[in-house]
Amino acid sequence: MLAPLQNGDTYLFPERIADLTGLSEYGTAGDLVAAFIAAFIVGNLMLAMTGVAGPWAKRKITAAFTDRIAVNRIGPFGLLIIVADAVRLLSKENIIPENADRPAYDLAPIVVAGSAMLGFAVIPMGSGVQLADPEVGLAYVFAVSGIASIGLVMAGYASANKYSLLGGLRAVAQNVAYEIPLVVTGMSVVIFAGSLQMSTIVEAQAEPLLTVAGVAIPSWYALINPFAFVLFIMANLAEVGRNPFDIPEAPTEIVAGYQTEYSSVYFVLIYLGEFLHIFLGGALIATIFLGGPAGPVLPGIVWFIIKIWAVFLLTQWFRSAVPRVRIDQLIEIGWKGMLVLAFANFVLTAIIVGLIA
Amino acid sequence: MSTELERAVTETVTEEELEALIGDRALARDDHKNAPGFVVRPDDVQDVLLDLREEAGFDHLSCVTAQQYEDRYESIYHLKKYADPTQEVSVVVPTSVDDPVSQTAEPVFRSADWAEREAFDLVGIDYEGHPDPRRILLPETWQGHPLSLDYDQEKPQIVTLTEHANPIQPDHRDEESDTMFLNIGPHHPATHGVLHVKTVLDGETVADVDPDIGYLHRSEEQMCQQGTYRHQIMPYPDRWDYVSAGILNEWAYARTAEDLADLEVPEYAQVIRTMSAELSRIASHMLALGTFALDVYGDFTAIFQYTFRDREIVQDILEDLTGQRLMFNYFRLGGVAWDLPEPREEFFAKVRDFLDDLPAKVAEYNDLVTSNEIFQIRCVDTGILEPEVAKQYGCTGPVARGSGIDYDLRRDDPYGYYPNLEWNVVTEDGCDNYSRVLVRMQEVEESAKIIEQCIDLLEEWPEDERNIQSNVPRTLKPDADTETYRAVEAAKGELGIYIRSDGTDKPGRFKIRSPSFHNLSALEEMTKGEYIPDLVASLGSLDIVLGEVDR
Numbered sequence: 009m010l011a012p013l014q015n016g017d018t019y020l021f022p023e024r025i026a027d028l029t030g031l032s033e034y035g036t037a038g039d040l041v042a043a044f045i046a047a048f049i050v051g052n053l054m055l056a057m058t059g060v061a062g063p064w065a066k067r068k069i070t071a072a073f074t075d076r077i078a079v080n081r082i083g084p085f086g087l088l089i090i091v092a093d094a095v096r097l098l099s100k101e102n103i104i105p106e107n108a109d110r111p112a113y114d115l116a117p118i119v120v121a122g123s124a125m126l127g128f129a130v131i132p133m134g135s136g137v138q139l140a141d142p143e144v145g146l147a148y149v150f151a152v153s154g155i156a157s158i159g160l161v162m163a164g165y166a167s168a169n170k171y172s173l174l175g176g177l178r179a180v181a182q183n184v185a186y187e188i189p190l191v192v193t194g195m196s197v198v199i200f201a202g203s204l205q206m207s208t209i210v211e212a213q214a215e216p217l218l219t220v221a222g223v224a225i226p227s228w229y230a231l232i233n234p235f236a237f238v239l240f241i242m243a244n245l246a247e248v249g250r251n252p253f254d255i256p257e258a259p260t261e262i263v264a265g266y267q268t269e270y271s272s273v274y275f276v277l278i279y280l281g282e283f284l285h286i287f288l289g290g291a292l293i294a295t296i297f298l299g300g301p302a303g304p305v306l307p308g309i310v311w312f313i314i315k316i317w318a319v320f321l322l323t324q325w326f327r328s329a330v331p332r333v334r335i336d337q338l339i340e341i342g343w344k345g346m347l348v349l350a351f352a353n354f355v356l357t358a359i360i361v362g363l364i365a
Numbered sequence: 366m367s368t369e370l371e372r373a374v375t376e377t378v379t380e381e382e383l384e385a386l387i388g389d390r391a392l393a394r395d396d397h398k399n400a401p402g403f404v405v406r407p408d409d410v411q412d413v414l415l416d417l418r419e420e421a422g423f424d425h426l427s428c429v430t431a432q433q434y435e436d437r438y439e440s441i442y443h444l445k446k447y448a449d450p451t452q453e454v455s456v457v458v459p460t461s462v463d464d465p466v467s468q469t470a471e472p473v474f475r476s477a478d479w480a481e482r483e484a485f486d487l488v489g490i491d492y493e494g495h496p497d498p499r500r501i502l503l504p505e506t507w508q509g510h511p512l513s514l515d516y517d518q519e520k521p522q523i524v525t526l527t528e529h530a531n532p533i534q535p536d537h538r539d540e541e542s543d544t545m546f547l548n549i550g551p552h553h554p555a556t557h558g559v560l561h562v563k564t565v566l567d568g569e570t571v572a573d574v575d576p577d578i579g580y581l582h583r584s585e586e587q588m589c590q591q592g593t594y595r596h597q598i599m600p601y602p603d604r605w606d607y608v609s610a611g612i613l614n615e616w617a618y619a620r621t622a623e624d625l626a627d628l629e630v631p632e633y634a635q636v637i638r639t640m641s642a643e644l645s646r647i648a649s650h651m652l653a654l655g656t657f658a659l660d661v662y663g664d665f666t667a668i669f670q671y672t673f674r675d676r677e678i679v680q681d682i683l684e685d686l687t688g689q690r691l692m693f694n695y696f697r698l699g700g701v702a703w704d705l706p707e708p709r710e711e712f713f714a715k716v717r718d719f720l721d722d723l724p725a726k727v728a729e730y731n732d733l734v735t736s737n738e739i740f741q742i743r744c745v746d747t748g749i750l751e752p753e754v755a756k757q758y759g760c761t762g763p764v765a766r767g768s769g770i771d772y773d774l775r776r777d778d779p780y781g782y783y784p785n786l787e788w789n790v791v792t793e794d795g796c797d798n799y800s801r802v803l804v805r806m807q808e809v810e811e812s813a814k815i816i817e818q819c820i821d822l823l824e825e826w827p828e829d830e831r832n833i834q835s836n837v838p839r840t841l842k843p844d845a846d847t848e849t850y851r852a853v854e855a856a857k858g859e860l861g862i863y864i865r866s867d868g869t870d871k872p873g874r875f876k877i878r879s880p881s882f883h884n885l886s887a888l889e890e891m892t893k894g895e896y897i898p899d900l901v902a903s904l905g906s907l908d909i910v911l912g913e914v915d916r
Contacts, residue, residue: 074670170547174569174897251663252739260555260660261901331739332663334898335569 021137022046046139047129054128057313058283061320063093069321073328102272107168116166117270117277119159124284126152131291132206134301134308145206146198146296150191153247153288156281157183160256163278164266175265178335179249179256185342186246186253189350193240196357197229197296210300230297236353237297241322243346244289246338248282250323252330255338290319378421383454386420387413398624398849400443400453407460407467407493414442414456414473422446423454424756426474428850428878430863431484433514438465438490442477443850443863443878447756447770450778450859455850460490469495476759479886487512487586502579502915512587544572551580555660555901558911562888564900571900574889578882581915589875594622594841595698598875603692605879606913609648609680610856612641612687614913615696620780621851621862622698626843631832632782633823634700639782640716640819641686641695643812644679649856650763650805650812651676653908657802658734660905661743668734675726678719685712698841700834705823716820723813730806735799744799748891748903751796758887762858762880763808764907767801769794774854786818798899798906805908842870850878857881857908877916881909 026032026042034041064079064087071078079086104113130145132138142148157180164176198204201212216224217231230237246253257265267278294300294315301308333341380401384391390409395402405413417423423444430441442456460467469492470477481492482501489510492498500507504524509516547564550556559580565573585601592598602614616638623630630638655672659665680690685706687695695702706712734740750760755768765772773790775783791807793800845868852861858880867873884907891907892900 070665074665074667075674076670170545254663255898258663258898260663261898263553327664328666329733331658331661331737331743332898333739334743334896336896337742 019136020141021050021139024136025049043139050128050133050137050139051125054125054284054287055280057287057316058280059090059094061283061287062279063090065320066324069324070328073325097276098273100272100275102274103269105168105269108269109166109168112162112166114274116159116163116266117274117281119162120156120281121277121284122281123152123155123159124281124288126155127288128291130206131288131295132210132300133291134310134312137309138207141205141207143203143205146194146204146209149288149292150187150194153285154183154187156285157187159281160266163270167266167269169269171262171264171268172266174262175256175258175268178258178262179266181335181339182246182249182253182256182342185339186243186346189239189342189346190243190247192347192350192354193236193243194292194296196233196236196354199354199357199361200229200232206295206300209296210302213299214302226299226302228297228299228302233353233357236357237293239346239349239353240293240297241319243350244293245323245326246342246346248285248289248323250286251327252333253338254327254332255335258332286320286323287316290316293319376422377449377452383417383421386416395455395457395848397455398847399851400455402441402455402457402848404457404459407458410440410442410456410458410468410470411473414444414470417444417454417456418473421454422448423452425450426470426476426480426759427453427852427859428861428863428876429470429477429480429484430850430874430876431488431490431512432865432874432876433462433488433512435514437462438467438488440467440481440484440490441850441863442470443861447765447772450772450774450852453850465490466493467491468493471495474759475754475757476883476886479882480759483882486510489513500579502582504579511584543567549900551577555904557656557904557909560885560904560909560911560914562900562904564897566897569896571892571895571897574892574900576885576888578885578911578914581911583912583916585916586875586877589618589877590872593870594626594843594872595837595839595870598622598872599696599698600692600694603694604912605877605916606649606856606860606881606910607691608652608910609676609683609691610645610910611691611693612638612645612683612695613649613853613855614860615693616642616781617851617853617855617860617862619696619698620853621849621864622841624851625847625849625864625866626698626841628699628837629835630700631835633826633831634833634835635782636819636822636826637701637705637833638696639786640816640823641683641693641701642781643815643819644683644686644716645693646812646856647809647816648676648679648683650809651679653763653805653856654730654734654802657798657902657905657908660901661740668730671726671729671733675723682712682716682719685715697834697837699837700832702833704831704833709824713820713824716816720813720817720820723809727806727810735803735806741799743898743902744797744802744906745795746797746799747895747899748798748906749796750887750891754890755796755887758890759883760858760887761883762854762856763801763804764858764884764887766790766792767804767906768796774852774859778852780853782819782822783815786815788814788818798902801906801908840870842866842868844868852878855880857910857913858884860913879913879916881907881911881913882916885909885914 022043025046031038031042067078079089082088082092127149129139130148160179161176164172201209213228215227217227218225249256270278298315301312303311387403390405390413391403393404395404423446425445425447427445428443432439437459440458444454446452458467467490484490486500486502506524545566547566549564550561551559561577563575563577589598589601602618603611605614651672655669658668684690687693750768752768752770755765769792771792776790788811791804793803843866848865850863852859860880861878863876864872865874891903
């Protein structure tokens with residue numbers, strides 16, 4: 009079933025599971041079960057990271073930036089706050105506004121969280137953890153993460169709240185303005201690698217760029233084209249709606265934007281979706297700019313997670329230190345600045361690659 | 366501005382000239398302790414005020430006091446000059462008890478808009494021709510006017526939500542309109558308390574704003590009228606601007622009451638007053654910076670925590686001095702409650718440590734906040750408040766100084782120990798949100814200068830001359846019908862108090878002129894046509910405290 013998406017060269021995670029568990033003997037049905045198990049493991053890994061990030065790491069990081077201590081009473085380093093928060097959030101009453109447009113209101117959180125989860129399907133996480141490796145891998149990630157915008161609009165519109173509506177509208181305006189620079193900058197990497205396939209992009213970065221005192225520096229695209237790297241990080245910040253581009257939520261202006269009316273489980277799902285998007289952004293940055301799971305000594309998956317968390321840390325840093333731009337300024341930066349720079353970078357990369365190769 | 370008016374603004378106008386200017390329109394004189402008062406007819410109000418503004422240069426309607434006597438209602442317009450606030454004149458407008466109708470002053474001074482609404486709301490005088498004669502502090506369905514004499518103070522009133530205009534009701538759904546009505550507040554992260562801003566939006570643009578205040582109205586004026594001068598009133602001012610500017614507020618009452626009863630304040634007490642007031646100002650400006658950053662940055666970021674860290678040090682010092690962290694209750698009529706804490710050296714060292722660290726911290730704020738490019742594009746040229754408009758609305762304090770109005774009562778209407786110290790009045794000409802932030806930042810440094818000089822003085826002060834209070838009678842009963850209006854430079858601007866004594870030990874009328882109230886009234890002017898984020902930023906840059914707006 010998964011065969012058309014697979015590249016024969018890579019030994020994918022579902023196959024590995026199938027071989028390890030002996031499920032491969034049962035043919036297609038066995039493959040399917042193995043694929044589900046693999047997806048379950050990867051999905052839970054991501055959810056676990058979100059669980060750590062949301063209730064605990066985010067608080068600790070922000071506290072470190074703002075001279076505070078944050079959670080430290082429950083468990084070592086306050087880690088058990090994760091359990092406490094999970095219980096608290098799940099036991100809250102799920103309040104649904106009277107005029108909410110259902111089922112759009114109920115679907116929105118699932119769309120937001122689900123779209124991000126889908127993206128992880130093609131990310132090579134190292135140590136053989138990659139669910140699928142289609143030839144259109146990068147395009148697929150952009151496509152599914154773009155679905156989140158629909159979820160945001162649904163949430164904003166279906167809540168029957170003016171703040172939500174404003175937030176939803178802002179989210180669309182912002183995502184449209186920043187998705188194009190994001191994709192175009194991503195494409196400049198594709199020009200280097202010559203493929204949309206994630207495994208190929210990662211492999212292409214494994215070759216040494218130059219050797220300094222016996223240490224080979226890999227040809228990560230962040231080093232080859234730092235300009236594209238910075239552009240991509242900026243566009244990604246806007247894509248995931250973090251400072252200075254957190255205007256779809258903009259707590260001091262429109263309360264909480266599209267998520268104003270969501271409570272309990274739905275709120276958790278939306279919040280989860282946000283963190284998953286940050287992690288997906290981090291995974292994407294790690295894959296196409298930072299050599300994917302590559303790194304010395306430690307196993308690939310550990311390096312991969314470190315890289316994702318580095319990007320997460322960066323977003324939290326911005327959140328603590330950078331003011332929010334205004335909506336019109338954001339659109340202006342997007343269309344007049346980022347888009348032009350993204351295309352300039354794209355053309356320049358094409359010329360350089362054309363001349364060298 | 367004509368040259369004639371320019372002359373009028375800067376030149377001192379003598380009482381004779383005022384008499385000549387008002388001429389026959391003055392029915393009588395009703396002099397107050399602070400200013401000559403002219404009684405005029407209810408239909409001459411606009412005429413007289415316009416002449417006073419255009420011919421004599423009284424361009425600042427500081428306060429409108431309304432009160433009821435047995436035989437009449439009375440509106441008092443307290444006028445000043447921005448160029449020289451020691452020049453004052455009161456225009457007293459009596460109206461009959463049966464038909465309390467008086468001409469509105471709104472066409473001459475925009476600040477009369479809200480002030481007269483309040484007078485109508487609390488006292489019950491109708492202002493003929495007022496463009497917006499609604500209640501302002503109390504709910505629309507409130508029965509009676511609480512400060513009028515025939516009001517039954519004992520009778521409880523329950524104003525239910527169904528009777529009250531429902532804040533979630535108006536929902537502009539007509540086909541023609543392409544605007545959206547949005548209630549910002551009373552519970553909203555950026556309204557700095559319970560403020561309700563009725564906003565009409567055209568997309569992301571603000572088409573109309575109407576601040577709805579009064580959610581925190583606690584009848585402060587009436588409570589003060591029921592307290593004795595000597596002790597019972599002083600705790601209340603702490604509760605107006607309650608975010609650590611308490612001492613500045615206390616000074617407003619102290620100054621007015623001391624003026625009313627002719628009390629002296631020993632020099633030593635004046636120095637302590639000056640020092641503690643400036644500490645209060647630093648604490649207040651730190652909070653203003655932190656919350657403004659919160660509005661612009663959008664989250665509880667490092668800046669908010671840093672400002673609170675520094676404010677905390679000031680609070681500790683003030684706690685050492687007064688025993689309290691917010692509700693200081695430290696001033697007494699004729700001085701202060703007690704001397705500096707022992708051992709004095711420790712206290713001085715603590716204050717000096719704070720002052721020594723302050724420049725580095727201010728530099729840090731400038732690095733972090735004011736020199737941040739994104740902060741600048743958000744704040745420069747947004748929330749424009751032209752100086753002429755600011756004067757019309759009676760804006761004072763950092764808001765006025767951010768619009769280039771060189772007006773600071775500490776220097777222009779000297780009190781305390783300020784005249785003997787070296788410091789500067791800070792102004793910025795940008796008229797925008799950014800200027801207002803800059804003014805506050807620099808005022809922190811100026812306050813630090815003042816505190817340092819006070820500390821120097823206090824350290825040297827001979828032990829046998831440390832007189833913290835003058836002799837004040839146990840029961841204070843100023844002569845009946847003495848009236849005075851006095852203001853001090855509080856953290857938010859000109860905090861004025863009008864007191865009329867009725868011969869007892871409690872004030873006959875106690876009126877508070879709140880700087881936040883008047884500054885907030887200019888919000889509409891600043892934000893119409895701007896974006897929602899600028900509305901929020903402008904509101905933050907006004908640095909209002911709802912406790913002071915609503916009283």
